[in-house]
Amino acid sequence: MAGRPQTVTVASHFGEQSLRRIEQAVRELSGGRVLYDKDLVAPPRWPGDTVGERDFRRSPQEQRRFLDLLGEAEVLLDFPRDVDAPLAEVAPGLRWVQGAMAGAGPVAREAGLLDTDVTVTTAGGVFSAQLAEFVLGAMLDHAKGFERLRANRKRRLWHEGAVGTLEGKTLCIVGTGSIGRAISHRARPFGMRLVGVKRTVREGDAGRAGVEEVYPTEKLREAVAEADYVAITLPHTPQTEGLVGREALSAMKPGVHVTNVGRGAVLDEAALVENLETGHVSGAALDVFAVEPLPPESPLWSFENVIVSPHATDNAPHVTEEKLVALFVRNLGRYARGEPLENELDKELLY
């Protein structure tokens, strides 16, 4: 896969500055075209949002114009929404799709790209800092008892007592990819003991992941056994589905705190609820859920010690869009020079 990009179609909303940056890159690399029509993509819900309003629908005429734009694409920035046909049929000249999400496997499958030779790159890394902030914030919120302080404030209650600390505690990071490394990087100066879990463990993995020790996924129960905090960062693949279930949860230390910023399907929510009810899990912070939006009847809404974040903690205005465009522009250069792209999706492993 190589060549100077002739036609780049931008399939979701990007701001003017981003588009100018992409156009300039394409102009310099190939003199090719950038196709984009902001009226044909979902309007952003906040500055820098590429997903856009959920209830956005194109008229039949708009849909035809949108399919025309897609049809010319050699390169796509983001997977288009509400396109029923396989993407390789919609865009016969398609060579590469740069997704706007970190876990692009399921979307690539839905778009029918797994059995094609269209390259898919994910936005892995673009969201890592924001997700790591969520994890560190949730752990500190738990350790420092902010929820209790807020409740006491309402009652004007000055109640001194013991307060936790991250220092000296153990954090198990399940998934040592870009998000996991962003977490370990931020957790290290707090004086935590860090362990990681990854699919296959090779020499030097611990150092690369910024943790003291790495366990292979088969030893997940061993890895979480000593952890005061467990942070899940895994994408949804057949191997990760339900990975953190009853067995793993019961192997955890009583009072463990769990965060999930990977994909909802990795964590068995029914098992988590049971463990929250018994107090075996003392708190959780979830940015992802098996079904999104989280249904109103989910018991997860009912726990004082659970932070429910609507898969939005990476909705950082400008920051995300800038990082995504920077990645895309770097990849455009690599594409033009025939080099391997950053973040290429493994169509077997789906991440």
Next chain:
Amino acid sequence: MAGRPQTVTVASHFGEQSLRRIEQAVRELSGGRVLYDKDLVAPPRWPGDTVGERDFRRSPQEQRRFLDLLGEAEVLLDFPRDVDAPLAEVAPGLRWVQGAMAGAGPVAREAGLLDTDVTVTTAGGVFSAQLAEFVLGAMLDHAKGFERLRANRKRRLWHEGAVGTLEGKTLCIVGTGSIGRAISHRARPFGMRLVGVKRTVREGDAGRAGVEEVYPTEKLREAVAEADYVAITLPHTPQTEGLVGREALSAMKPGVHVTNVGRGAVLDEAALVENLETGHVSGAALDVFAVEPLPPESPLWSFENVIVSPHATDNAPHVTEEKLVALFVRNLGRYARGEPLENELDKELLY
């Protein structure tokens, strides 16, 4: 000030393990005695608490026994509570007091030690990690909107929207001592721009404080002007009293977030309340107050976006006690060898 410590009196509650560690150190250094009676000090409110129950009172007989223990002291671990006479009169042979608080200046003044040649050492550094965790936790809580998420959870409301981030934001650390450095160390990997404020600026101070730039206190308004977050870590001295007042607050950026883990008197609470009311300050997290406990009528209790912590975020079971005892044992060694002690209180500057 030097010599082998002959009599060490422990004047507040310490656990058995701590006492054994102190006794062993004294035995090895001088063969001297350690005086301690747990019935004469306030019982701990949580494991490792040296302050103890606020309503603890000694009977007249207990008070006499306590004064006897103090009277023999050459070295005191912690300032004794409820002793009215100047400490140097109570303990004529007193040479050194190791305080259990970071900001020991006002306590040393109250004990009448400022005009004596009794050395006072503070527990500076012992609490820094815990206080830095509070600051980072409060900033992340603010950036990630945890308070809003908690309110939405109660309503089972899935509301996506923009979320803040620490990355790329500016943090101004007012006071670049041990607490300030603990904050900068933890904030750095979040990709924040860090600036510091200290009394006098010398070459290399920025590097030592782990910040990009250091301003002298006179330029406080300039230092805070670009900050999205301001963290106050200063002790209470005549120079710091009311330092962060109307002028400094109005020099801050609209929407600034303020934390205070130094001393309450450094921050003008009335001015803070005004700025919270107008929204100029978008949130605050306070572990210290001008009057403690914070009076029930204080308006600070009434803001949803203020975390009120009862000067207790450093109440970390075991962690604090272990660090304090480790410091004391190091200082006992220095004392025995006639070396300068760690954390010696400057009786002019009061920190």
